[in-house]
Amino acid sequence: MNIIVCVKQVPDTNEVKIDPVKGTLIREGVPSIINPDDRNALEEALRIKDKLEDVKVTVLSMGPPQADIALIEAIAMGADKAILLTDRAFAGSDTWATSTALEAGVKYIGDYDIIFCGRQAIDGDTAQVGPQLAERLGIPQITYVEALEIEGRKVIANRSLEDGYFIIECKMPVLLTAIKELNEPRYPSIKGIYEAFKEDKIEILSAKDVNADVDNIGLDGSPTNVFRSFTPSTKSGNLEMFEGTSKQKSRELIIRLKEEKII
Amino acid sequence: MDFKLTREQELIRNVMRDFTENEVEPIAAEIDKTGRFPRENIEKMAKYNMLGIPFPVEYGGAGGDEISYAIAIEELSKGCATTGVIVSAHTSLACWPIYKYGTEKQKQKYLIPLAKGEKIGAFGLTEPNAGTDAAGQQTTAILDRDNYILNGTKIFITNGKEADVYIIFAMTDKLKGNKGISAFIVEKDFSGFSIGKIEDKMGIRGSATAELIFRDCIVPKENLLGEEGQGFKIAMSTLDGGRIGIAAQALGIAEGALNETIKYMKERQQFGRPIAKFQGLQWMVADMYTEIEAAKLLVYRAAYNKTNGLPYNKEAAMAKLFAANTAMSVTTKCVQLHGGYGYIKDYPVERMMRDAKITEIYEGTSQVQQMVISSNLLR
Numbered sequence: 001m002n003i004i005v006c007v008k009q010v011p012d013t014n015e016v017k018i019d020p021v022k023g024t025l026i027r028e029g030v031p032s033i034i035n036p037d038d039r040n041a042l043e044e045a046l047r048i049k050d051k052l053e054d055v056k057v058t059v060l061s062m063g064p065p066q067a068d069i070a071l072i073e074a075i076a077m078g079a080d081k082a083i084l085l086t087d088r089a090f091a092g093s094d095t096w097a098t099s100t101a102l103e104a105g106v107k108y109i110g111d112y113d114i115i116f117c118g119r120q121a122i123d124g125d126t127a128q129v130g131p132q133l134a135e136r137l138g139i140p141q142i143t144y145v146e147a148l149e150i151e152g153r154k155v156i157a158n159r160s161l162e163d164g165y166f167i168i169e170c171k172m173p174v175l176l177t178a179i180k181e182l183n184e185p186r187y188p189s190i191k192g193i194y195e196a197f198k199e200d201k202i203e204i205l206s207a208k209d210v211n212a213d214v215d216n217i218g219l220d221g222s223p224t225n226v227f228r229s230f231t232p233s234t235k236s237g238n239l240e241m242f243e244g245t246s247k248q249k250s251r252e253l254i255i256r257l258k259e260e261k262i263i
Numbered sequence: 264m265d266f267k268l269t270r271e272q273e274l275i276r277n278v279m280r281d282f283t284e285n286e287v288e289p290i291a292a293e294i295d296k297t298g299r300f301p302r303e304n305i306e307k308m309a310k311y312n313m314l315g316i317p318f319p320v321e322y323g324g325a326g327g328d329e330i331s332y333a334i335a336i337e338e339l340s341k342g343c344a345t346t347g348v349i350v351s352a353h354t355s356l357a358c359w360p361i362y363k364y365g366t367e368k369q370k371q372k373y374l375i376p377l378a379k380g381e382k383i384g385a386f387g388l389t390e391p392n393a394g395t396d397a398a399g400q401q402t403t404a405i406l407d408r409d410n411y412i413l414n415g416t417k418i419f420i421t422n423g424k425e426a427d428v429y430i431i432f433a434m435t436d437k438l439k440g441n442k443g444i445s446a447f448i449v450e451k452d453f454s455g456f457s458i459g460k461i462e463d464k465m466g467i468r469g470s471a472t473a474e475l476i477f478r479d480c481i482v483p484k485e486n487l488l489g490e491e492g493q494g495f496k497i498a499m500s501t502l503d504g505g506r507i508g509i510a511a512q513a514l515g516i517a518e519g520a521l522n523e524t525i526k527y528m529k530e531r532q533q534f535g536r537p538i539a540k541f542q543g544l545q546w547m548v549a550d551m552y553t554e555i556e557a558a559k560l561l562v563y564r565a566a567y568n569k570t571n572g573l574p575y576n577k578e579a580a581m582a583k584l585f586a587a588n589t590a591m592s593v594t595t596k597c598v599q600l601h602g603g604y605g606y607i608k609d610y611p612v613e614r615m616m617r618d619a620k621i622t623e624i625y626e627g628t629s630q631v632q633q634m635v636i637s638s639n640l641l642r
Contacts, residue, residue: 031277033277069270072270072274073274073278076274187281187282187311188274188311189310189311189325190275190278190311190312190316190325190327190331190335191312191320191324191326191327192312193271193274193275193278193325194271194325194326194327197270
C-alpha cells in the first residue's frame with residue numbers, strides 16, 4: 001500500500017508577525033515545526049505501516065528549502081521517503097495555488113492508496129488544501145477523521161462533527177484529513193534523526209520537475225489576496241474570583257453561570 | 264571557530280524539549296513528592312533511543328555524539344533533574360565503561376541491552392568510608408576458581424534500587440592501594456547481592472539512590488571489567504565523562520529555573536506593575552543569563568573535546584565546577600525573585616533549588632573539580 005502524507009512547516013508560535021505590505025507571514029526568527037494536525041496525519045500513516053506489510057509512506061511538502069528539516073523529522077519518525085517542492089515560483093501561494101502544486105507532486109509520486117492531510121495549518125487555519133487536493137485528483141475525501149480502520153481495500157473512518165460523528169466507509173484511493181483526536185503522534189527517535197540526516201531520502205523538486213501548472217501557482221497564480229492583516233483586539237471580560245472552600249466556590253460558580261444563562 | 268550546533272543537534276534539542284514538556288515535566292513535582300522512580304518515562308526514552316545516545320548503533324546506541332547527549336541531559340533537567348541524572352548515570356557511568364573497557368562478549372551481553380534501554384545501569388564506587396578518597400575502598404573481591412567473591416557495601420548509588428546491571432569497584436589486592444582496585448559487572452540477580460537502605464534525599468528524589476550490599480556475592484570471572492588492578496583508572500576516566508553529564512544536568516536546572524522566573528516576573532504585579540519592570544531585578548536576570556551562557560559554553564566544549572578525541576579531564580571538571588555553581592546560585596536567586604511563592608512547593612523553583620545542590624557534590628565535589636583542574640596546571 002502506498003500512502004502519501006502532506007505536511008506543512010509552520011511557525012511555532014502564536015505571536016507570528018505579519019508583513020504589513022504583503023500581508024503574508026514573516027518567517028525569519030520564528031522557530032518552525034511540523035504543523036500539529038499534519039503530525040497526526042503522519043502518525044496515522046506510520047501506524048498503518050506498523051500494522052500492515054508492504055506499506056510505503058511518502059511525505060510531500062511545499063515550502064522554502066529550509067523546510068527540509070520538517071521532512072527529515074518525518075523520516076526520523078519512520079516515513080520511507082519525502083519530497084519537497086521548492087521553487088521561487090511557488091512563493092506566496094494561497095490554498096488554490098498550494099493544492100495545484102501538491103496535485104503535481106502527487107502525480108509525480110504516482111501510485112497511491114491513501115493521501116493523508118492535517119485538517120488545517122495553525123498559520124493559515126483555512127482547512128481548504130486537503131479538500132481541494134482531493135477535488136483536483138478526483139478522489140473521495142473524508143475530513144475531520146478522528147478514528148480509522150483499514151479493511152482490505154477500504155477505509156472506515158469516524159468523521160468528527162460538533163455533536164457526534166459519521167462512520168464513513170470508502171474505497172481507496174481516498175484522501176483523509178486528520179484531527180488531533182485521531183492519535184498521539186510519536187517523537188522522532190534519536191537514532192532516526194542521525195540516520196535521516198545520513199540517508200538521502202529527500203527529493204528536492206522544482207515546479208518544472210513536477211510539471212506544475214505555472215498559471216496556477218505562486219502569488220500570481222493565487223486568486224485570493226490578503227487585503228489586510230491585523231490583530232483583533234482581545235475582548236476583556238469581567239474577572240471575578242470566588243473565595244471559600246472548593247464546595248462554596250463551586251456553588252457560587254454554578255449560581256453565577258445560571259444567572260448569566262450560560263447553563 | 265564555530266559556535267553553531269549542527270542541524271542534527273538542533274533537531275535533537277527540539278525533540279528533547281518536546282519530550283520534556285509533554286512527558287517529563289508534568290510528573291516532576293509528583294516524583295519529587297513521592298520519591299517514585301519514573302519507570303514509565305524510562306520505557307518511553309528507551310523507545311526513542313534516549314538511553315544510549317553516544318554509542319554506536321551496532322551496540323544498541325543511537326549513533327550520536329557527546330554534544331547531543333549533553334543537550335539531551337540539559338533539556339531533560341530543565342523539566343526534571345531526577346530524570347536527567349537517571350539518564351546521565353545510566354549512560355555515562357554504566358554504559359560507557361563497558362563500551363570503553365569491556366570485551367566484545369561483555370559488550371554483546373551487557374552494553375547492547377543497556378544502550379537500548381531494555382536494562383538500566385548503575386555505578387558503585389562510593390562507600391561509607393571511601394567518598395572523595397575513592398582509593399579507600401573496603402569492598403573486597405577474592406578470586407575463587409571461576410568466580411570472584413565480593414564482600415562490602417556501596418552507598419549513595421544513583422539508580423541503585425532500580426538497575427539491572429552495576430559497575431562495581433572492589434579491592435582485589437589491598438596491598439597495592441589504587442592499583443589494587445578492580446571493576447566488575449554485576450547483575451542484580453547475582454547470589455549474595457542485595458539492595459539496602461533507600462535514601463531519603465533533599466533533591467533528585469526519584470533517582471532510586473540506594474545502598475548496595477555484597478555478602479559473598481558470586482561474580483563470574485568473565486565479568487571482570489578491564490584487567491585486575493585497572494579499576495581505579497576505569498573509575499576516574501568514567502567519572503571524567505560522567506561530569507559532562509552532571510554539568511549538563513546543572514546547566515539544565517539553572518535554565519529551567521530562569522525560564523520559570525522570567526515567566527513569573529512578567530506576571531507578578533507589585534506596586535502596580537510587573538516585577539520584570541524593576542531595574543534591580545532586571546540586573547539579576549542579566550547576571551543569571553550570563554552565568555548560564557558561560558556554563559553552557561564550558562559544557563559543550565567539554566563534550567566537543569570528548570566527541571573529537573581531545574583531552575577532556577580538565578574541561579569536564581571546569582564545566583561541572585562552573586555549571587554546578589551556576590545551578591546553585593541561579594536557583595537561589597530564582598527562589599528569591601519568587602518571594603514567598605518561591606519557598607512553597609506550588610512553584611517548581613523550590614524543587615529546582617533543592618535539586619541543584621547535589622550537582623556540587625556528586626561525581627566529585629566542587630573541591631575535587633578544583634583539585635583536578637589545578638593538578639592539570641601545576642604538574
